[in-house]
Amino acid sequence: MSTTILELELSLPVNLRDLGGISIAGGTLRKNLVIRTDDIAYATREAAAQWVGEGLAAVIDLRSPAEVALTGRGPLAEFPVAYHNLPLISDVSRATPKGAEGFTHEAMGKMYLQMVEHSAAALVTALNIIAHAPGATAFHCAAGRDRTGVLAAMLLLALGASDEDIVADYALTGPNMRAIMERNQPVMGAMWQAMGVDVSQFDSSQLLNGEMDVAMEMMLRELRARHGDPLAPLREAGLSDATVQRLRQRAAEA
Template sequence: MTLIDAPTIELSAPVNLRDLAGIAIDGGVLREGLAIRTDDLALVTPEVADELVSEGLTTVIDLRSNHEVAISGRGPFAERPVAYHHLALMADVRESMRETPVFTHESMGESYVSMVETAAPQLVTALNVIAHSAGTTAFHCAAGRDRTGVLAAMLLLALGATDDDIVADYARTGPNMDAIMQRTRGVMGPLLARMGVDHEQMRASLPDGPMDVSMRILLDTLRARYGDPLAPLREAGLSDATIARLRARALGA
């Protein structure tokens, strides 16, 4: 299903895709091929989809809202042997933009805290999917920054990564933001237009400077509020068995 007012979707290679491999975790270093974080996979070309599948991709976790999925669907992956899990971390991305008309690194960090607390069940499901998938799992939202960054942070916390390494991984998206905004305008443009917001105006409102602050706020707030930053997920059902399986898979055991 697509929205009537959606423009022609231009397919292209991701501009914010990276394997989480190489990050120090409990017991060693995260191996290649467990988890990939990326910008919108529904917008990739068939050639990119084929390449990812040939490299071991077996599962896609889609963190986008129903409205975003309605515009571009699953893209080329709908025709490939890849398991698909739609786990929206926001019911309506348009509502979140109404509530946060001025973007700052601080407001974004606060929104990440809210996301962990309100979408903990979806995050737990995502971690279980990664733990039990046979091959590589890729997870994405639109930009591969906010919702994707929150899931990446929860995964890395479960694996025993340090806050500094989690922040460093998140901040790697910063230099890619211009390319991300250009690539996703075909999906985000119609959503913003429906609420009277111009895509270019929203793009111009994004904060400059290092992105570290947002992720620091998430991690520091969770630790201050709960002691254990994974507490909201544990309350939502994240088990020690799932964490153990994730760590074993991350080390190649």
């Protein structure tokens, strides 16, 4: 079984935000450089046209091949926007915690740590795209929370943001979680069915409870405990000082 963009109800993202305004080394991250969001593959054409008109030049899609196969690029494929699929998880059915007991904020923090350590090369590629895109870059996964949150954290670390500000940005997704789940249910349900997966294994309703901060705090804490420099896995995978410098230069441009 498969589904296509034509079979989905197009809708606006419910977890989209510009990272501009966050304090970084030397000042404040400027607006219209990086946008984090939930899935834009089934956003409306009107929204896609607006984003391009406002300077969107590149999209980094962090979803797995199975997810991309269901919805493709969506309306943005009609516009001159560079597209980069950089899966942080190759098989979501294997990486996602099983059962309600697995979907704790602590379990998600462990998963984030694994993403940084196991998908460092993809994260480095993403940072290089942001550093050199001729306009704004949007990056997304399905919910705009987990994979998107990891890339946002790595970018903000490279820009010199504090752990507190990184966690605060991540936590902004919390109030949007119910709307995210409702918007994604048709796509994720179709994907699990296409993969022959029992959807009862993936009860993520527990993520609506408690404070989200725990997951990102845990990832940052464990990265520092294990590596000293939380960007060490990315540096080992090729993140250069030149890329970090370029990112900081772009972040400060008027």
